[in-house]
Amino acid sequence: MMMFSEMVVHPAALFLAAALLLACVRPGMLQRVLLLGTPVAALVAALRLPDRFGDMRYLGMDMLFGRADPLAALFLYSFIVLAGLGALYSLQIRSRTQKAAAFAYTAGCTGVVLAGDFLSLFIFWELMAFASVFLIWGGSARSAAAGFRYILVHAAGALILLAGILLRVRLGGTLAFEPLGTGGLNVADILILIGFLLNAAVPPLHAWVADAYPEASPGAAIFLCSFTTKAAVYLLVRGFAGLEILAPLGAAMALIGVGYAVIENDARRILAYHIISQVGYMVCAIGIGTDLALNGACAHAFSNILNKSLLFMGIGAVVLQTGRGRLYELGGLRRLMPRTLVLTMIGALAISGFPLISGFVSKSILITALEQAHRPGLVLMLMLASIGTFFSVGIKLPLFIWFGRARSAQYGDEVKDPPWNMQLAMALTAALTLAVGMFPNLLQSLLPYSEVSRVYSAAHVSHTLQLLAATAIGFYILRRALVPKPGILLDVDWLYRRGAAQVMRLCAGPLNRLNDWVGELYQRVGVGPVQQASGLLTRFDRSGIDGLIDGLARHTLVIGDGLRRIQTGKIQHYIGAAVIFFFLLMIIVMLY
Amino acid sequence: MNHAVKTRSKKQHWLLVPVILIIVVGVVVDSIGAGHGEHAGVFSIPGFWSVFGLVGCLILAGACKLAARLFLKRPENYYDDVL
Numbered sequence: 213m214m215m216f217s218e219m220v221v222h223p224a225a226l227f228l229a230a231a232l233l234l235a236c237v238r239p240g241m242l243q244r245v246l247l248l249g250t251p252v253a254a255l256v257a258a259l260r261l262p263d264r265f266g267d268m269r270y271l272g273m274d275m276l277f278g279r280a281d282p283l284a285a286l287f288l289y290s291f292i293v294l295a296g297l298g299a300l301y302s303l304q305i306r307s308r309t310q311k312a313a314a315f316a317y318t319a320g321c322t323g324v325v326l327a328g329d330f331l332s333l334f335i336f337w338e339l340m341a342f343a344s345v346f347l348i349w350g351g352s353a354r355s356a357a358a359g360f361r362y363i364l365v366h367a368a369g370a371l372i373l374l375a376g377i378l379l380r381v382r383l384g385g386t387l388a389f390e391p392l393g394t395g396g397l398n399v400a401d402i403l404i405l406i407g408f409l410l411n412a413a414v415p416p417l418h419a420w421v422a423d424a425y426p427e428a429s430p431g432a433a434i435f436l437c438s439f440t441t442k443a444a445v446y447l448l449v450r451g452f453a454g455l456e457i458l459a460p461l462g463a464a465m466a467l468i469g470v471g472y473a474v475i476e477n478d479a480r481r482i483l484a485y486h487i488i489s490q491v492g493y494m495v496c497a498i499g500i501g502t503d504l505a506l507n508g509a510c511a512h513a514f515s516n517i518l519n520k521s522l523l524f525m526g527i528g529a530v531v532l533q534t535g536r537g538r539l540y541e542l543g544g545l546r547r548l549m550p551r552t553l554v555l556t557m558i559g560a561l562a563i564s565g566f567p568l569i570s571g572f573v574s575k576s577i578l579i580t581a582l583e584q585a586h587r588p589g590l591v592l593m594l595m596l597a598s599i600g601t602f603f604s605v606g607i608k609l610p611l612f613i614w615f616g617r618a619r620s621a622q623y624g625d626e627v628k629d630p631p632w633n634m635q636l637a638m639a640l641t642a643a644l645t646l647a648v649g650m651f652p653n654l655l656q657s658l659l660p661y662s663e664v665s666r667v668y669s670a671a672h673v674s675h676t677l678q679l680l681a682a683t684a685i686g687f688y689i690l691r692r693a694l695v696p697k698p699g700i701l702l703d704v705d706w707l708y709r710r711g712a713a714q715v716m717r718l719c720a721g722p723l724n725r726l727n728d729w730v731g732e733l734y735q736r737v738g739v740g741p742v743q744q745a746s747g748l749l750t751r752f753d754r755s756g757i758d759g760l761i762d763g764l765a766r767h768t769l770v771i772g773d774g775l776r777r778i779q780t781g782k783i784q785h786y787i788g789a790a791v792i793f794f795f796l797l798m799i800i801v802m803l804y
Numbered sequence: 805m806n807h808a809v810k811t812r813s814k815k816q817h818w819l820l821v822p823v824i825l826i827i828v829v830g831v832v833v834d835s836i837g838a839g840h841g842e843h844a845g846v847f848s849i850p851g852f853w854s855v856f857g858l859v860g861c862l863i864l865a866g867a868c869k870l871a872a873r874l875f876l877k878r879p880e881n882y883y884d885d886v887l
Binding site for chain 1: 819820823824826827829830831833834845846847848851852853854855856857858860861862864865866867868869871872875876877878879880882883
């Protein structure tokens with residue numbers, strides 16, 4: 213068992229214990245105390261953590277459960293704070309499984325962030341994957357299937373990560389989680405990288421985000437939108453800072469995410485695509501790898517955890533109160549849910565990088581780092597993504613949900629701002645977002661690397677406001693073409709939803725028919741002539757040569773039998789024979 | 805009906821005033837030199853980000869709309885018969 217020195221408590225242990233209790237207690241006072249008290253206790257425990265704790269030896273391997281350096285601490289604090297806000301928001305959720313899963317997921321997430329070796333990292337990683345799928349399963353009618361797809365994708369990702377870890381040990385590496393690939397990437401590093409990239413939703417491994425998260429219940433979505441992808445960002449900062457390929461990949465990711473968000477119809481799918489887009493900024497900065505860029509990535513992760521969960525809270529409240537989630541079904545809610553509008557708008561402006569709100573601070577650090585690294589192309593790509601962000605979340609989302617008239621049937625009388633605890637959770641998140649935006653030193657003092665930049669300069673504010681204003685004019689010009697209409701968008705998940713079915717159909721249809729045809733051909737061309745030939749030979753044998761060459765008849769029968777055996781009628785055998793024949797031919801050609 | 809449409813479009817036009825004002829002020833701030841020093845080269849040309857914002861917005865939204873129309877958009881029940 214793990215031996216902790218006195219008063220050192222791993223936050224994951226607190227969350228796991230709370231998850232076990234939450235699975236047992238009925239809704240009531242005790243449950244509320246657990247839900248709200250655990251994150252507070254965990255935050256206190258996290259603030260008291262020493263730099264290093266929880267060393268142990270297991271199966272001859274060194275494990276380190278706790279490495280609370282400034283990089284880990286930043287992510288740890290934000291995850292715990294978010295767990296508290298998420299718990300406050302979801303007090304009404306009745307399902308015990310959901311609540312237990314939410315805290316087990318938090319435990320996995322804090323465990324991953326504190327893990328100092330790959331083995332404990334992998335254990336908490338799996339805990340995250342399996343706890344989160346239970347969160348997804350508690351959602352809409354489609355959530356069962358979406359959850360299965362989600363867990364299949366993540367099980368595959370975890371296996372790739374495990375293969376990478378095992379191969380790393382086999383190639384002579386240690387289990388200690390230190391920066392990887394400093395002297396060039398080997399196969400083990402690449403497998404570990406793929407595992408991380410899948411959880412960070414880097415294209416083409418991104419479709420699970422927009423497939424699964426929008427199907428989760430509104431409370432569960434807050435945990436989901438913040439944890440898995442940002443934990444992966446932490447792992448990339450820790451393991452692959454300065455890996456050049458990540459810079460263009462991240463910028464492309466920011467654009468792909470925002471491109472889908474611009475044309476997407478479902479409010480929560482828009483937000484899901486924005487997770488991909490915003491993580492793209494972070495991945496891009498990780499690829500640059502300077503101290504300032506890494507600070508930018510961490511700051512952006514921190515501010516994105518706040519403003520993305522605020523958006524999911526606001527839109528979740530709309531979905532919960534109206535029972536509708538698609539933009540063409542919504543509209544005209546500003547009189548019915550005015551507080552939700554104001555609080556959601558703070559999140560929307562924050563993610564768009566509006567001055568005085570958190571997103572501006574983190575984007576400013578990140579973009580400055582890119583400029584100092586002399587990467588104008590990447591700057592332009594990320595600025596283009598910023599345009600799309602404001603376009604889709606800053607204007608399109610609030611416009612089609614809260615303004616205009618309801619585009620389908622009128623709302624019932626029960627549609628109003630959500631219960632007090634949800635409003636309080638949103639207000640607290642919004643307050644944090646604004647605090648970070650107005651007092652950037654609060655965030656900058658938490659950043660792990662030494663290099664910082666000036667956030668509020670006349671140039672940055674002027675350029676950002678110009679960009680946002682010009683985007684608003686662009687939206688105004690295009691407004692008639694942007695009215696939402698029913699429909700869904702294809703993404704990479706098509707490959708395992710429809711694509712797999714197409715392969716099955718190909719096997720059942722054309723390939724099967726080809727097999728029948730070859731079988732038929734064999735019957736006509738193969739068996740017939742051989743039988744005729746052996747018949748002829750038998751007659752010839754009997755009539756003339758039987759006495760002369762006694763063994764010939766027997767030999768012919770043997771050959772005919774052999775030929776019949778070779779021709780099995782199975783297409784795999786013919787392909788195999790063709791391949792062998794081809795190689796024989798090659799050998800003959802090469803010999804001469 | 806006609807009247808309603810007219811008032812709505814009037815409202816939308818009114819909203820453009822502060823937006824254009826922001827751009828004008830931004831370009832002035834750029835021109836008096838406050839915008840220099842942070843961004844390098846072409847990025848510090850007065851009004852560059854306004855032009856980039858407008859052109860970028862039109863191109864991004866246009867390209868995405870086109871992609872949706874050509875091959876991305878499917879009916880809502882597209883995946884209903886598969887897992």
